[in-house]
Amino acid sequence: MEFFKATVDSVEKEEVKIGDTKGTFIQWLVTKAQGSESYALRRFIMKPGGIITCHNHKYVETVYLLKGKLEVTAGNQKVQLEKDSYVFINKFVPHELKNIGSDEVIFLCAISYEDDMTIKALEKCSED
Amino acid sequence: MEFFKATVDSVEKEEVKIGDTKGTFIQWLVTKAQGSESYALRRFIMKPGGIITCHNHKYVETVYLLKGKLEVTAGNQKVQLEKDSYVFINKFVPHELKNIGSDEVIFLCAISYEDDMTIKALEKCSED
Numbered sequence: 468m469e470f471f472k473a474t475v476d477s478v479e480k481e482e483v484k485i486g487d488t489k490g491t492f493i494q495w496l497v498t499k500a501q502g503s504e505s506y507a508l509r510r511f512i513m514k515p516g517g518i519i520t521c522h523n524h525k526y527v528e529t530v531y532l533l534k535g536k537l538e539v540t541a542g543n544q545k546v547q548l549e550k551d552s553y554v555f556i557n558k559f560v561p562h563e564l565k566n567i568g569s570d571e572v573i574f575l576c577a578i579s580y581e582d583d584m585t586i587k588a589l590e591k592c593s594e595d
Numbered sequence: 596m597e598f599f600k601a602t603v604d605s606v607e608k609e610e611v612k613i614g615d616t617k618g619t620f621i622q623w624l625v626t627k628a629q630g631s632e633s634y635a636l637r638r639f640i641m642k643p644g645g646i647i648t649c650h651n652h653k654y655v656e657t658v659y660l661l662k663g664k665l666e667v668t669a670g671n672q673k674v675q676l677e678k679d680s681y682v683f684i685n686k687f688v689p690h691e692l693k694n695i696g697s698d699e700v701i702f703l704c705a706i707s708y709e710d711d712m713t714i715k716a717l718e719k720c721s722e723d
Contacts, residue, residue, distance in 0.1 A: 469688050470670035474680040497657045497705075502685045505707035506634035508657050529625045529636050531703060533661070542598035552602040557630045560597050575659060577625075577705045579633035 468501045475510055483511070483519060486588035490517030490566070499580060506577055513537070513564070513572040521563040521592035525581040528556045533575060536568030540592040548574075563592040596629045603638055611639070611647060614716035618645030618694070627708060634705055641665070641700040647692040649720035653709040656684045661703060664696030668720040676702075691720040 478494040490513055497508040513519075513535070521540070530539065531553040539546050539554050541562035546554065556562050558581075566572040606622040618641055625636040641647075641663070649668070658667065659681040667674050667682050669690035674682065684690050686709075694700040 468683065469685050470672060470682065470690075472667070472672075472674040472676070472680065472682045476679075496659070496681060497683050501683055503655050503657070503683065503707070505655070506705055508659070508681075508705055527631050527633070529631070531624070531636070539600070544598060544600075546600040548600070551604075552600065553624060553636075554598065554600045555596065555625050555629055555631065557597050562598075575703065577634055577636055579631070 471501065478510070480512065485522050485586055486520040488519045490514035491519055496575075504580065506579055509576045509578070511572075511574050511576055513566040515566055515569055515571065517566040517572065519564040521561055521589040522586050523559050523561045523589060524586045525558055525583045526578045527558055528562075529577045530554050530556070530564070531575045531577075533573045535566060535570045535572030537572050537574065538565045538567045539563070540565075543593075545593060561589050561592045599629065606638070608640065613650050613714055614648040616647045618642035619647055624703075632708065634707055637704045637706070639700075639702050639704055641692070641694040643694055643697055643699065645694040645700065649689055649691040649717040650714050651687050651689045651717060652714045653686055653711045654707045655686055656690075657705045658682050658684070658692070659703045659705075661701045663694060663698045663700030665700050665702060666693045666695045667691070668693075671721075673721060689717050689720045
């Protein structure tokens with residue numbers, strides 16, 4: 468596709484199913500199918516209490532927070548994100564994302580396309 | 596880098612200089628230098644009256660609007676973006692971005708890394 472415009476409301480929401488993930492929905496905004504061969508851009512909605520449990524993958528990932536309070540555990544660190552803060556998670560680094568606020572969490576997530584896009588669910592990301 | 600967190604306020608703003616571009620600043624949020632080899636994520640701030648004049652490049656580009664009213668001219672189309680709408684612009688498609696509101700425009704912009712990252716300024720993108 469040479470060029471297209473869309474609004475997020477027009478993009479289907481799919482429930483995320485990784486390990487014991489709950490209350491989390493993904494929208495694929497831009498993908499290879501539309502001509503973006505190096506990266507995909509997705510939008511996530513996490514309900515209060517929502518969590519994406521520990522996992523890793525070959526692709527790198529950037530999470531940019533648009534709304535709410537998100538805790539990210541990755542690479543032996545635990546950080547909190549608020550609006551307009553972001554994290555970068557490199558290849559194969561185990562990570563977990565958790566809505567720690569009382570509102571919905573919304574974030575954008577850019578990932579690289581790799582030869583292997585497998586997501587591996589892991590037991591746990593931290594010592595807690 | 597395995598993992599890092601940042602807030603947008605900590606990232607340097609550089610003035611954008613493409614053709615007759617004005618009132619526009621870029622922040623490089625995530626780049627190859629930090630381990631992201633396939634894509635970069637940038638944030639743009641356009642003052643009222645700001646414009647990025649017509650240009651093209653080999654890399655693909657996604658613009659996701661966070662704030663304000665942005666007009667995008669690309670591929671013989673002219674579209675208006677408001678918060679939470681986005682465009683995808685494929686390789687070498689000439690495009691121009693213009694703040695058409697009275698407030699600041701803020702958008703995120705994901706691009707692919709290509710063997711040639713040259714930006715070519717062009718005379719014009721539309722028949723106007």
